[in-house]
Amino acid sequence: MNTILEVKHLAKNFNEKKIHRDVSFSLKQGETLGLLGNSGTGKSVLLRSIIGLEDIDSGSIIYRNKRIDELSEVELYPIRTKISYSFQSGALFDSMTVYENIAYPLFEHTNLSESEVDQKVDEILSLINMKDAKDLMPSDLSGGMQKRVGLARSMALNPDILLYDEPTAGLDPVNVEMVIEVMKRFKARGFSGIFVTHDIPAARKICDRVLILNEGFIAFEGSISEFENSNDPFVQTFLAGQ
Numbered sequence: 001m002n003t004i005l006e007v008k009h010l011a012k013n014f015n016e017k018k019i020h021r022d023v024s025f026s027l028k029q030g031e032t033l034g035l036l037g038n039s040g041t042g043k044s045v046l047l048r049s050i051i052g053l054e055d056i057d058s059g060s061i062i063y064r065n066k067r068i069d070e071l072s073e074v075e076l077y078p079i080r081t082k083i084s085y086s087f088q089s090g091a092l093f094d095s096m097t098v099y100e101n102i103a104y105p106l107f108e109h110t111n112l113s114e115s116e117v118d119q120k121v122d123e124i125l126s127l128i129n130m131k132d133a134k135d136l137m138p139s140d141l142s143g144g145m146q147k148r149v150g151l152a153r154s155m156a157l158n159p160d161i162l163l164y165d166e167p168t169a170g171l172d173p174v175n176v177e178m179v180i181e182v183m184k185r186f187k188a189r190g191f192s193g194i195f196v197t198h199d200i201p202a203a204r205k206i207c208d209r210v211l212i213l214n215e216g217f218i219a220f221e222g223s224i225s226e227f228e229n230s231n232d233p234f235v236q237t238f239l240a241g242q
């Protein structure tokens with residue numbers, strides 16, 4: 001499989017606080033990589049660094065053989081349509097309907113006509129099983145439905161890579177399943193993903209490999225079965241603590 005994204009020797013500090021000391025990993029085309037780690041280990045900062053929302057102190061980030069960590073805001077603009085970050089909060093526009101929330105990036109970044117956008121939004125709504133919710137406002141939706149709309153909006157522009165920041169956090173088991181089903185459908189469409197989660201059963205369902213971030217380093221990297229059968233005391237303690 002081709003490598004689509006590579007993070008090399010990344011270091012990130014906030015003032016004297018070291019968040020990432022030396023983080024290297026790669027993401028292959030079509031795979032979903034689980035990013036695990038205790039709260040505060042820098043998972044969200046890592047996702048934000050990938051799309052240039054945080055400046056890194058050293059190392060490099062390479063997307064399709066092109067270094068993207070040194071790009072200007074303007075140069076990052078097209079990259080952010082290809083690497084899409086779905087925020088931990090979901091971040092829907094409260095004053096827009098479900099339809100308008102999903103259509104927004106399409107009107108903003110493409111030259112599609114109104115009827116083409118309609119068609120595309122319909123297709124996306126079927127993918128998240130929410131065709132009937134088209135005209136509802138975010139405040140009319142359950143937390144799980146809001147998460148699904150947020151995910152739908154993040155894939156509307158057909159990105160290469162989806163960065164999922166704890167999409168199942170705070171949801172009940174039924175909604176967790178629905179979000180995972182949406183992620184599976186995205187994966188089946190060929191999107192690559194990085195899935196930040198505390199939810200090991202969810203990671204098991206969708207991830208090809210997992211990484212554990214700890215104290216600024218990648219403490220473990222391997223397949224889900226290597227992860228679950230690992231004799232590494234750190235991994236065992238981590239699994240026991242979940």
Ligand SMILES: Nc1ncnc2c1ncn2[C@@H]1O[C@H](COP(=O)(O)OP(=O)(O)O)[C@@H](O)[C@H]1O
Pocket residue numbers: 014019037038039040041042043044045046
């Ligand atoms: N803008 C910021 N300024 C200073 N410290 C920050 C900032 N953003 C995050 N941090 C700190 O970086 C650490 C990692 O945060 P984060 O990536 O959100 O952790 P998590 O792994 O839980 O997602 C935390 O200690 C957090 O307080």
Ligand SMILES: [Mg+2]
Pocket residue numbers: 043044045088165
């Ligand atoms: Mg976080």
